[in-house]
Amino acid sequence: MTGRVTLPRTGTEAAWRRAARGFLSAGVPPEDLRWTDATAPQGLFDNEADVPDGAREIRVPRAFAAMSNAVIWHNDADRFDRLYAFLWRLQREPGLMRDRGDVQLAHLRRMEKAVHRCKHKMKAFVRFREISAPQEGRRQFAAWFEPTHHTVEFTATFFARRFADMDWRIYTPDVSAIFEDGRLRFALDVPRPELPGDASEDLWVTYFRNIFNPARLKVQAMQSEMPKKYWHNMPEAASIPELIAEAPARARAMAAAAPTLPPVRTARVQEVARAQAPDHWSGPREGFAAALSGCARCPLHRGATQAVPGAGPETAALMIVGEQPGDLEDLQGRPFVGPAGQLLDAALADAGVPRAEVYLTNAVKHFKYVTRGKRRIHQRPNTSEIDHCRWWLEAELARVRPTVVLALGATAAQALTGEGAGILQRRGATERGRHGGAVMISLHPAHILRVPVPAEQVRLRRALTDDLAAAFATCRGADARIGR
Incomplete structure (x- = not known):
């Protein structure tokens, strides 16, 4: 015969835990119990069950304890039966709390969520x-x-x-x-009292009306967060229907009263937008640099001091492309003026290549770094940043039209050929670039500086010198053939 378990209306959580522990220790299955609270009517054949002493220790996962602590306060009359039935199964299936496909657990989780939502509304309203x-x-x-x-x-x-x-x-x-x-x-069951008026309510309602923004009104979203069932007990809610009705007119008035003059930065934004058009830059070099200085195609512009354009004659047959500006380049606004630039200058001299005849630039125009103390430490650009900045590199390629482009390192190789891997194996080879011209692959001077073994550093520096000499000789030979 089914036994009735009546739980009190207050102290319900402790009473349910004590009763569940006792019945579980005694091995009473869920179907032999009918759980109710004190408001449920007495059935004709109901017999109040005696709660056994919970002699046996009952262990449950913490997740179940937290869930049951919420579900107990749900308004579903079957909540206690559902919890005890699940607890009975949990003793035989220890991993049940992790089974997201369990129907009983899913139902209890929905009840738990509803109770926590009600708890939040109580705190708010x-x-x-x-x-x-x-x-x-x-x-x-x-x-x-x-x-x-x-x-x-x-x-x-x-x-x-x-x-x-x-x-x-x-x-x-x-x-x-x-x-x-x-x-x-x-x-x-305390009768609803007659509560006196509160002078501070008028101040609160005034504040509420003044922070109400008609231009951002979303009625459904507002009612989702502030359900109408709570409105009649909230003094500010009496103003909501009027505020909703006035919102369209107030929003139009706000728009009409907005400033009509464009902000000062509009001209710069428009210039940047023109610079980012699909076609390459076709204006003079000075215009290109001005447009580049306002580049916001990727997030790197936020931390950099300035964009660093290329430098060198626009008739150069050899273009050298590095990775990105370093700390000194970012501060001075010129490419290859830091330690890597000094090594490149020495390699150019050893190769017999006049720097004044070479166009120097980078695949990425802004300095990417992380701050450590007072130092800015270089970080390699990612694929998205390289792709966003390739527009400027292609514009330089279209303007300079070099015979050979020497790609220094993986980032430059990726920007120019679409592939940045295997630089040591590809070094010294000539490939076809995305722009349709010749691209020679070499090492970046910064990579050489980071090599800890002096003998290896000497070997790599010699390789860079050889690549510079080969690229310059190729340009000279091509110039002689085409009369450049």
Whole structure:
């Protein structure tokens, strides 16, 4: 015969845990019990079950303890039966809490979420009114609230911590929370009191009306966060229908009153937009540099001092492309002026290549770095940044029209050929670039500087010198053939 287990309306959580532990220790299956609270009517054949002593230790996952602590306060009359049935299964299936496909667990999780949502609404929408004069010692406040679930006891400890220096009462149609002299208690079925007016409500309503932004009004979203069932107990909610009705006219008035003059930066934004058109830059070099200085095609412009354009004669037969500006390049606005640039200058001299006859630039025009103390440490650009900046490199290629492009390192090789891997194996080879011209692959001077073994560093520097000499000789030979 099924036994009835009646739980009290307050202290429900502790009572359910004690009863569930006792029945589980005694091996009573879920189908032999009918769980109710004190408001449920007595059935004709109901026999109140005696709760056995919970002699056996019951272990449950922490996730179940947290879930049951919320589900107990749901308004579903079957909540206790569902919890006990799941707890019964959990003793035989220890991993059940991790089974996302379990129907019973999914239902309990939805109940848990609903209770936590109700708890959040209670914290947000309880509106206290002062019910005592300040000279009476501890100030006293009261509120009327209508929760969806039985969340007063579940939430009352929050208010006790938050408002510990005053006495307060939260009345509801079911259980009311009363906090007096630092002690919290609960009362049942207290009639709704007549609460006095509160002078501070007018100030609060005025504030609410003034922060209401008609241009950002989304009625459905607002009602999702502030359900209409709570409105009649919130003083500011009386203004909401009027504010909604006036919103379109107020939004039009705000737009009409907005400044009509464009901001000072509009001209620069328009210049940048023109510079980022699909076709390559066709204006003079000075215009190209100005447009590049306003580049915002990728996030790198936010941290850099400035964009660094290429430098050298626009009739150069040899273009050398590095990775990106370094710390000194970022500060001075010129390419290859730092330690890597000094090594490149020495290699150019050893190869017999006049720097004045070479166009020097980088695949990425802004310095990418991380800050460590007072130092800015170089970071390699990613594929997205390389692709965004390739527009400027292609514009330089179209303007200079070099015979040979020497790609220094993986980033330059990726920007020019679409492939940045295997630089050591490809070094010295000539490939066809995306722009249709010849691209020779070599090593970046910064990579050579980072090599810790002196003998290896000498070998790599010699390789760079050889590549520079070969590229320059190719340009000279081509110039002689085409009469450049």
